Amino acid sequence: MPRKLLLIITFCLIIWDLFAAVVINEVCYDPPGADLGMEWIELYNPTPENIDLTGSKIYSGGSSYQLDFVFPYFVLRPGRFVLIGGDQVPNRHFTHNFSFQNGGSASDGIRFVNADSTYTDTVIYDTPNENGLLDDSGNIAMSLAEDAPEGSSLARIKDGLDSDLCALDFRVELNPTPGMLNRVQVDYALSDAQYNPEIAGAFLNIQLCNLSNFAPNHTAYFSLYNGAQLIHEEEISPLDGGENRQLTIWLEESFELLFAEIILEDDPNELNNVLYISSLGSEGLAPIFSEIYAVPQSTEQEWIEVFSPAAKKTYQDYIIYDAAENSIRFSLPPIPGYFVLCRDPESLLARYPQCPPAAVIQASGWATLNNNGDNLILLSEENEEILDSMSYSSADAISGMALQRVMNSNSADEWRLGTPNPGQENIVGHADIPEHNSKLKVFGSPCDPRKSEEIKISHKFSGSAIRANCSIYDLSGRKLRQIADNELLSPEGVITWDGKDNRGAFVKRGLYIILWESQDSSGGKVYRHQLTAVIK
Numbered sequence: 001m002p003r004k005l006l007l008i009i010t011f012c013l014i015i016w017d018l019f020a021a022v023v024i025n026e027v028c029y030d031p032p033g034a035d036l037g038m039e040w041i042e043l044y045n046p047t048p049e050n051i052d053l054t055g056s057k058i059y060s061g062g063s064s065y066q067l068d069f070v071f072p073y074f075v076l077r078p079g080r081f082v083l084i085g086g087d088q089v090p091n092r093h094f095t096h097n098f099s100f101q102n103g104g105s106a107s108d109g110i111r112f113v114n115a116d117s118t119y120t121d122t123v124i125y126d127t128p129n130e131n132g133l134l135d136d137s138g139n140i141a142m143s144l145a146e147d148a149p150e151g152s153s154l155a156r157i158k159d160g161l162d163s164d165l166c167a168l169d170f171r172v173e174l175n176p177t178p179g180m181l182n183r184v185q186v187d188y189a190l191s192d193a194q195y196n197p198e199i200a201g202a203f204l205n206i207q208l209c210n211l212s213n214f215a216p217n218h219t220a221y222f223s224l225y226n227g228a229q230l231i232h233e234e235e236i237s238p239l240d241g242g243e244n245r246q247l248t249i250w251l252e253e254s255f256e257l258l259f260a261e262i263i264l265e266d267d268p269n270e271l272n273n274v275l276y277i278s279s280l281g282s283e284g285l286a287p288i289f290s291e292i293y294a295v296p297q298s299t300e301q302e303w304i305e306v307f308s309p310a311a312k313k314t315y316q317d318y319i320i321y322d323a324a325e326n327s328i329r330f331s332l333p334p335i336p337g338y339f340v341l342c343r344d345p346e347s348l349l350a351r352y353p354q355c356p357p358a359a360v361i362q363a364s365g366w367a368t369l370n371n372n373g374d375n376l377i378l379l380s381e382e383n384e385e386i387l388d389s390m391s392y393s394s395a396d397a398i399s400g401m402a403l404q405r406v407m408n409s410n411s412a413d414e415w416r417l418g419t420p421n422p423g424q425e426n427i428v429g430h431a432d433i434p435e436h437n438s439k440l441k442v443f444g445s446p447c448d449p450r451k452s453e454e455i456k457i458s459h460k461f462s463g464s465a466i467r468a469n470c471s472i473y474d475l476s477g478r479k480l481r482q483i484a485d486n487e488l489l490s491p492e493g494v495i496t497w498d499g500k501d502n503r504g505a506f507v508k509r510g511l512y513i514i515l516w517e518s519q520d521s522s523g524g525k526v527y528r529h530q531l532t533a534v535i536k
Contacts, residue, residue: 022045023121026155027123045077046162056070057070057112057115061110061133083178084098091179106126126144126147156170159182186210188273190206190275191208203250210243216238223260258276277310288306288387305341305422306341316381326367341363345357356424390413400465404421419493442458466488467518467519467520468487472514474507513531513532
C-alpha cells in the first residue's frame with residue numbers, strides 16, 4: 001500500500017475515533033421515594049455516525065468505580081438517545097436496576113467506558129471529592145457537578161455538549177426528560193432601542209442578545225405593544241451563543257410608551273425579556289407604585305410592588321415614606337420590571353412560587369403599613385424628588401386582598417382590589433376584556449386551546465372581595481376541571497380556562513358547562529350561575 005494512502009487512512013481513523021464518542025447526557029440517581037427500579041441513565045450520540053455500544057460498560061463510583069452494567073449488542077444512531085433504567089422506568093431501552101450513589105457527604109460518580117477501554121465519559125457530583133475519584137483526564141476530579149435533590153436529575157446544559165468539566169457541563173434538572181431532548185436554558189435579553197420620537201412614521205430598532213454560550217433548541221416569539229394594542233409580532237430563529245440581532249419594526253404612529261417582549265421556552269431570567277420604550281427616553285421614566293399588600297393574612301407579610309418601566313444606567317436608590325413619616329429604603333436594578341419590596345424574601349417566595357426570585361428585594365427600615373388607611377410617597381434618594389404617591393382608606397384594607405394599579409387605565413390613579421400577584425403584571429382592569437353589565441359573562445367562545453386561545457369568565461359584583469368556586473363539566477355531568485376552588489377574588493376580574501382537564505390534557509371539541517358559585521367575604525347570600533362554552 002502506498003505510504004501516502006496509508007497516512008490518509010491513518011488520519012481518517014484518528015478523526016473517526018475523535019468523533020466516535022458517546023456521552024452521559026442525563027442521569028437520575030436519586031428518584032422520588034425508594035430508589036430500587038427507578039434509577040436511570042441516558043446516553044446520547046452527538047456525532048454524524050453510528051456508534052457500536054456492544055460491550056461498553058457503565059460504572060458507579062462511590063469510594064471507587066464499580067462495574068454496574070455491560071451493553072449487549074446495540075448500535076446507537078446519530079442524534080439518538082439510549083435509556084437504561086430500572087423496571088419502573090417508562091420507555092427504557094434496556095432494563096437494569098442500578099445502584100448509583102446519592103451523594104450527600106462526599107463526591108460520587110458515574111462513568112461510561114467503551115468496549116476496548118480507550119474512551120471514557122464521566123460525571124462526578126457533590127463535594128468534597130474525598131475519595132479521589134478520577135475524571136476523564138485521569139486526574140483527581142476538581143470540577144464537580146451539583147448534587148441533584150431527590151426527584152431531580154443531572155442533565156447536560158445542552159445535549160452532547162462536553163468540555164470534560166462537570167461543573168460547566170451539567171446542571172440540576174427539576175423536571176427530568178429521560179429519552180428526550182434536554183431543556184436548554186438560554187438567556188435572551190432585550191437590551192436597547194433606538195427611535196426618533198420627532199418622526200410620526202419611522203423605524204424602531206431593538207437589540208436582542210443571546211447572553212448564553214450556545215443556541216437554544218426552540219424559536220422565540222417577539223411582541224410589541226402600544227398600550228394594550230399588539231402592533232407587531234414575529235418568530236425569532238435561534239441565535240448562536242453571544243449573538244446580537246437587531247429587530248427592525250416600522251411604526252406608523254407616534255407613541256408615548258411601547259412594551260416589547262421576547263418569549264423563549266426555558267429562559268432562566270425573565271426580567272431582561274421585556275423592554276419599555278418611552279418617547280421621553282429611558283431616563284425620563286421613573287418607577288411607580290404598582291401593588292400594595294397592606295393587610296396580609298395571619299401567616300403572611302406585607303409587601304409593596306413597584307413598577308420600573310425602563311432600563312437605567314446603574315442601580316438607583318429610593319425611599320418610601322408613609323403618613324407617619326416612617327421610611328422604607330431600597331435599590332432597584334438597572335432593568336425594567338415589577339419589583340417586590342418586603343422584609344423576608346424567602347418566605348414571600350415560598351408563599352408565591354410564581355413570583356420571579358430576581359424580582360424580590362429586601363427593603364431596609366420596614367415600617368408596618370396602617371390597616372386603617374395610609375398615604376405612601378415614593379422619592380428618589382439622590383435628590384428627594386417625588387416620583388409617585390398613593391393613598392388608601394380603611395374600606396380598601398381587605399385582609400388577603402391587594403390594591404392593584406390599573407396600568408392600562410386612562411387614569412394613572414385608578415386602583416382596584418385584586419388577588420395578590422407579586423412580581424408580575426397586574427391582572428385587574430385588562431382592556432382586552434369587553435365591558436358588560438351582567439354579573440358573569442363568557443368571552444373567547446368558541447375557543448381553540450391548541451392555538452393558545454383561552455375561555456375568559458369575567459365577573460362583576462358590588463361590594464368587597466368574594467369567595468368563588470368555578471368548575472367545568474361535560475354534557476354527561478362529569479367534572480373535568482376546577483379552575484377556582486374557594487378562591488378569594490376581587491369583586492371585578494377575570495379567570496381563565498385553557499381548555500384542559502385536571503390531568504393537563506386538552507378536552508375534546510364540543511359544548512361544556514361552566515358552573516359558578518360565589519359569596520361575598522362577609523358571608524352573605526350565595527350566587528350560583530351556569531354558563532356554556534364551546535371548544536372547537
